[in-house]
Amino acid sequence: MLWPDPAQRDRLVEIRDNLLARIAEAEREGWLGEVEGLQMSLAGAEEKLTQIDRRSSVVVDLGVPVRRTPSS
Template identity: 85%
Template sequence: MLWPDPAQRDWLVEIRDNLLARIAEAEREGWLGEMEGLQVSLAGAEEELIQLDRRPSRVVVDLGVPVITAPSIPRRHRPEERT
């Protein structure tokens, strides 16, 4: 599932509010076809906002800093023990 971008939440709220105002205007003016199209757009914007609210929060897990040790040298290759 593609989630809406959380950074777009304020933009989606602005769109939803604008659509509500336009629907009210269309209703006052009797523009039934316009009102129907705006309601479809409103449903889409509201659905995206619902998806944002349901989006699982990201969990940050501290995995720590890996410790890198020097590679071990096999005993038979250590220079101090030449035979």
């Protein structure tokens, strides 16, 4: 599975906000087919943001590596 790059979170927020504005415009103009397509894109953008937020909250402590010497 491909994961979205956390460094691109701000760009995804910008895309989501733009999609919301475009959906509002399409609803005002009565472009129902356009609304449906934009809502699908919006769902994808929101899912990617959720993935970024979920992954960035998980921290795994792997500890400090210890070098082992062969026993004599």
